[in-house]
Amino acid sequence: MDLSMSRDEREKFLAEVRVGVLAVPDDRPGLAPLQLPIWYDYRPGGQVVLLTDRGSRKAELLRGSGRMSFCVQDENAPYRYVSVEGPVTVEDRVDHDEWEALAHRYLPPEEAASYLAANRHQLDDYATFRMRPEHWRTADFAAFAATFN
Structure with a gap:
């Protein structure tokens, strides 16, 4: 049974509002890849966009490796x-409109406004990381789950 999503399905799924998990190789001896939850933006056919503190460990590792993997899921059955x-x-700056749109993507309007007002320093401290997906892995367990009914 093929569980993979079509191109349109996978791009639509990735474009939905979800918290993603970033994974990037960690070059320190004895450590597995760094994995963390993070807000992101994606539009079908485009790039995964992350904004993060340019001095953070994840930013350092992203710069060093030049690659990342990124995963989003639907934790409700049937799982996807x-x-x-x-x-x-990497861009060592954050576009104000992109930063504001990301806050509004994840927060209700009133909370987004408060978040933006309280975190204006991010425009000076953050960098923008973009990744154009080269390799996709997908699964939609709806067809598999239907065999149980």
Whole structure:
């Protein structure tokens, strides 16, 4: 049974509002890849966009490896996930409109306004990381779950 999503399905799924999990190789001896939850933006056919503190460990590792993998899931049955991997580009700045749109993507309007007002320093401290997906791994367990009914 093929559980993979079509191109349109996977891109639509990745574009939905979810908290993603970033994974990037950690070059320190004896450590597994760094994995963390993070807000992101994605539009079908485009790039996964992350904003993070340019001095953070994840930013350092992203710059050093030049690649990342990224996964989002639906934890409600029937389960689905999309995992993408590809090269990373970095901009040592954050576009105000992109930052504001990301806050509004994840927070209700009133909370987004408060968040933005309280975190204006991010425009000076953050960098933008973009990844164009090269490799996709997907699964939609709906067809599999239907065999149980």
